[in-house]
Amino acid sequence: MKPDTPALFTETALVRRKYRQETVAKWVFFVMAAAMIIPLLLIVGYLMVKAAPSLTLGFLLDVPVRGMTEGGIWPAFVGTIYLVFISLAISAPIGILAAVYLNEYARDNWFNRVINLAVINLAGVPSIVHALFGLGAFVYAARFGYSILSASLTLAIMTLPVIVASTREALASVPRSFREACWNVGATRWQTIRAVVLPNSISGILTGVILQVSRAAGETAPIMFTGAVFYKAIEKGDLFAYGLHEQCMALSMHLYTISTQVPGVKESIPYATAVVLLGSVLLVNAAAIALRVYMRSRTKW
Amino acid sequence: MSARPKPGPAPARPQEPSPPAPEAYSFAVRSARRPAWSVWGERALEGAIYLCGISAIIFVLSIFFFVFKEAAPVLVGGEFSLTEFLFSPEWYPTSEENKRYGVLAMLAGTFSVTALAMVLAVPFGLGAAIYISEFCGSKLKETLKIVIELLAAIPSVVWGFVGLTVMSKLIVTYTGAPVGVNILNGGLILALMSVPIIVSIGEDSLKAVPDSYREAGVALGATKWQLVRRVLLPAAKNGLLAAVLLGVGRGVGETMAVLMATGHAVQIPHGILDSVRTLTANIAAELGEAPAGSDHYRVLFLTGVLLFSLTFVVNLGADLVVRGIRKK
Numbered sequence: 001m002k003p004d005t006p007a008l009f010t011e012t013a014l015v016r017r018k019y020r021q022e023t024v025a026k027w028v029f030f031v032m033a034a035a036m037i038i039p040l041l042l043i044v045g046y047l048m049v050k051a052a053p054s055l056t057l058g059f060l061l062d063v064p065v066r067g068m069t070e071g072g073i074w075p076a077f078v079g080t081i082y083l084v085f086i087s088l089a090i091s092a093p094i095g096i097l098a099a100v101y102l103n104e105y106a107r108d109n110w111f112n113r114v115i116n117l118a119v120i121n122l123a124g125v126p127s128i129v130h131a132l133f134g135l136g137a138f139v140y141a142a143r144f145g146y147s148i149l150s151a152s153l154t155l156a157i158m159t160l161p162v163i164v165a166s167t168r169e170a171l172a173s174v175p176r177s178f179r180e181a182c183w184n185v186g187a188t189r190w191q192t193i194r195a196v197v198l199p200n201s202i203s204g205i206l207t208g209v210i211l212q213v214s215r216a217a218g219e220t221a222p223i224m225f226t227g228a229v230f231y232k233a234i235e236k237g238d239l240f241a242y243g244l245h246e247q248c249m250a251l252s253m254h255l256y257t258i259s260t261q262v263p264g265v266k267e268s269i270p271y272a273t274a275v276v277l278l279g280s281v282l283l284v285n286a287a288a289i290a291l292r293v294y295m296r297s298r299t300k301w
Numbered sequence: 302m303s304a305r306p307k308p309g310p311a312p313a314r315p316q317e318p319s320p321p322a323p324e325a326y327s328f329a330v331r332s333a334r335r336p337a338w339s340v341w342g343e344r345a346l347e348g349a350i351y352l353c354g355i356s357a358i359i360f361v362l363s364i365f366f367f368v369f370k371e372a373a374p375v376l377v378g379g380e381f382s383l384t385e386f387l388f389s390p391e392w393y394p395t396s397e398e399n400k401r402y403g404v405l406a407m408l409a410g411t412f413s414v415t416a417l418a419m420v421l422a423v424p425f426g427l428g429a430a431i432y433i434s435e436f437c438g439s440k441l442k443e444t445l446k447i448v449i450e451l452l453a454a455i456p457s458v459v460w461g462f463v464g465l466t467v468m469s470k471l472i473v474t475y476t477g478a479p480v481g482v483n484i485l486n487g488g489l490i491l492a493l494m495s496v497p498i499i500v501s502i503g504e505d506s507l508k509a510v511p512d513s514y515r516e517a518g519v520a521l522g523a524t525k526w527q528l529v530r531r532v533l534l535p536a537a538k539n540g541l542l543a544a545v546l547l548g549v550g551r552g553v554g555e556t557m558a559v560l561m562a563t564g565h566a567v568q569i570p571h572g573i574l575d576s577v578r579t580l581t582a583n584i585a586a587e588l589g590e591a592p593a594g595s596d597h598y599r600v601l602f603l604t605g606v607l608l609f610s611l612t613f614v615v616n617l618g619a620d621l622v623v624r625g626i627r628k629k
Binding site for chain 1: 343346347349350351353354355356357358360361363364367368370371424425426428429431432433436437445447448449450451452454455456457458459461462463465466467493496500524525526527529547550551553554555556557561581584585588589593601602605608609612613615616617619620
């Protein structure tokens with residue numbers, strides 16, 4: 001080898017500049033990702049600190065007193081549970097079957113593209129428009145009045161796309177060869193779905209249902225004009241406080257009310273309400289994520 | 302997607318062999334003939350599945366129908382003019398002698414808050430998507446994706462509360478604005494709210510770029526940054542555009558957070574520190590006070606029709622853009 005041949009893999013100025021740029025880019029993008037997460041942590045921390053004086057089990061189980069300026073959040077908490085589970089009972093079956101149709105039966109033609117588009121649009125309709133719809137359709141046209149039923153139906157339609165999307169994803173992740181094996185022993189389409197597809201995707205479907213719970217629990221606008229009220233007197237710790245045709249309080253609505261409409265609320269109470277709402281929603285979501293991670297680690301294919 | 306399952310083979314009825322020996326094929330006969338209730342039950346169930354499948358269409362149409370139905374009488378009433386509704390900033394729905402229903406100020410409010418939110422959220426969201434998709438290790442990637450999912454789950458009323466308490470104090474302290482609930486506040490809150498959707502769709506569309514593109518870039522000696530700038534961004538631009546559009550859709554449609562964080566002034570804003578009211582917040586704030594069946598009530602529903610159409614167009618656009626990628 002002649003001594004004046006340039007070595008192939010030495011760093012030239014160009015290469016050094018190239019890697020410097022890469023390092024800069026990497027850090028810029030890192031900062032952008034961090035800028036999204038740090039405010040979240042700061043905010044959650046701040047809310048917790050402010051809420052600390054009121055955060056006790058008694059706060060959760062007590063009823064609001066003195067025009068909602070003191071006391072607890074029990075009626076709102078129970079109301080949210082009612083709304084979430086009734087809306088879940090309505091939308092989970094419809095959503096799961098809709099996903100079964102879209103993933104197992106539908107072919108790729110214009111009609112099913114329209115269905116897909118409808119699902120996407122249903123997810124994109126503003127929550128306040130859902131509220132208007134609930135008011136026009138359930139409260140007035142169907143004569144359910146301002147009630148838990150109207151509010152739950154509105155919530156159910158609003159959260160339908162969540163469950164359709166995640167169920168579809170779960171169904172699509174079952175390998176096609178499983179279905180083919182089942183068809184080849186003479187099973188019909190539905191028998192295949194029941195015996196092979198659903199059992200293999202149940203964890204994904206469950207994740208979708210859980211995500212829907214968290215979505216429904218946090219919504220305010222759709223229930224504001226269909227069934228949630230500012231205040232309703234119920235017994236402390238009473239679990240069966242509301243009837244289907246009554247109005248109820250809800251946690252999200254309660255937070256809105258006490259932070260904007262009611263003067264003279266004890267300072268830590270709105271913060272504590274926000275923490276309870278945020279905490280329940282995040283816990284439910286974390287459960288969904290944990291389930292998904294666990295199931296993924298056990299998947300055999 | 303071509304991976305749709307084709308119809309399964311119908312249960313084949315076995316050809317009866319000519320010398321029948323019942324014991325020999327009794328099993329085949331039994332499994333081929335199902336009882337009638339089972340066949341009909343299955344058909345009924347498949348009917349139900351079909352009905353649920355098309356339910357999304359039914360719901361979207363009925364949302365439009367019912368909201369429009371409540372709004373329609375005001376359109377034919379005579380006093381109300383659609384031009385004034387869209388282009389007049391004067392909103393005096395409860396005035397005694399001269400009621401005026403112009404939503405221009407609210408339109409301006411919606412657009413200013415959404416625009417500010419997008420100016421903040423788009424660079425940060427796409428930057429974070431690039432970081433998650435290209436620059437970080439797989440452990441960190443999983444963690445970040447989970448954090449983003451949790452970020453997306455925070456209820457809007459909690460964001461509104463944060464705007465009302467934390468953010469407004471910060472804004473008053475650092476900008477000297479007279480009130481802390483204004484465009485800046487709403488824009489910041491909305492940016493934090495729409496970042497997760499931008500990140501997750503953006504990350505999906507970067508992931509959808511075939512690995513062979515990356516390998517080709519690396520083989521030419523490109524660094525990650527060069528790869529991102531010259532290969533991935535051009536290849537994923539449709540998906541990233543869809544991410545931005547969905548973020549806009551979220552911004553336009555958001556109700557509780559902007560209701561609580563932007564103040565309640567019906568005015569055309571002149572600066573970032575002015576309070577505004579958005580279309581969504583206007584409905585939420587006034588629907589409770591408008592007597593059912595009054596013109597005011599119907600105009601609020603008409604605002605709902607307007608919002609529905611706006612988000613419909615934005616979502617349709619995003620879907621067409623995404624479909625464009627799949628076709629390629």
